[in-house]
Amino acid sequence: MTTANTSPPQKQSRRIIHPLLVRATHWLNAFAIVCMVMSGWEIYNASPLFAFTFPKWATLGGWLGGAIAWHLAAMWLLLVNGLIYLAYGFLGGHFRRHFLPLRVADLLRDLKDALRFKLTHQAGIYNAVQRLMYMAVLLLGVLVVASGLSIWKPVQLDSLVDLFGGYDVARRVHFIAMAGIVGFVAIHLALVLIVPSTLLPMVTGREPKHGLKQHGSNQEQQA
Known part of the structure; x- marks a missing residue:
């Protein structure tokens, strides 16, 4: 008499589609860009290029000096993080595989x-x-x-x-x-x-x- 195989099926693991480095640089870039845009709008409001200004709630820094401090801090984060992403994209083949x-x-x-x-x-x-x-x-x-x-x-x-x-x-x-x-x-x-x-x-x-x-x-x- 044969017995049926009652062992539970093995759970199939989901494949990795976004490596850790891509995810980390993505979210750091998102944070840096939001900070740069909002502080940049505060800097813009101090000396507008065009006939409009951005609402206060959409700006960051509170005043020109504070906005410049935020802008420069976010700039260095964006620059360093962006260079890491570019290096991975070119050297690791990420750009070639996904963008071409x-x-x-x-x-x-x-x-x-x-x-x-x-x-x-x-x-x-x-x-x-x-x-x-x-x-x-x-x-x-x-x-x-x-x-x-x-x-x-x-x-x-x-x-x-x-x-x-x-x-x-x-x-x-x-x-x-x-x-x-x-x-x-x-x-x-x-x-x-x-x-x-x-x-x-x-x-x-x-x-x-x-x-x-x-x-x-x-x-x-x-x-």
Whole structure:
């Protein structure tokens, strides 16, 4: 008489889709950017470039001196953390694996699907729209740091100021780059609201449970 195998099935572990370094730099960058934007708006209000100012509740620092202190502290955090992320991205192959290739046909297709709210999402895989956005915000980050340094130390870094076409132009470039980063953050948050399952993996690093089931079913079909 044979007995049935009653041993409980082994629990399948979820795969890592966001390494620890990517998650750590992501959240540190998010904190630094919020501090820099809000303190930057306080600095802007002290000498507006355009015919508007930002509301007090959206600023950080309380006054010009406090805002500058916050801005510089967050700048160094963003710079050091950003360099670590860039080094990992290039040397570790993160950019090559997740941001490339970026084809025009894929971008147009995914952009069309996004506008129709039919853009599919797979855990750990960036679509063409996401790839373009991440590459653009990396370039904006380099631009905002370079222009920020030029208006922080215009005498010591006069060559950098000249590269931007002067101090006033550098201020405008800094503001526009900042506005681009804020736009990226707004779209990024909107996508998280549309697909909330993407948030937890950025904390735990592991794929969602529904992603695990789909991954497992694909393996069964291939077997």
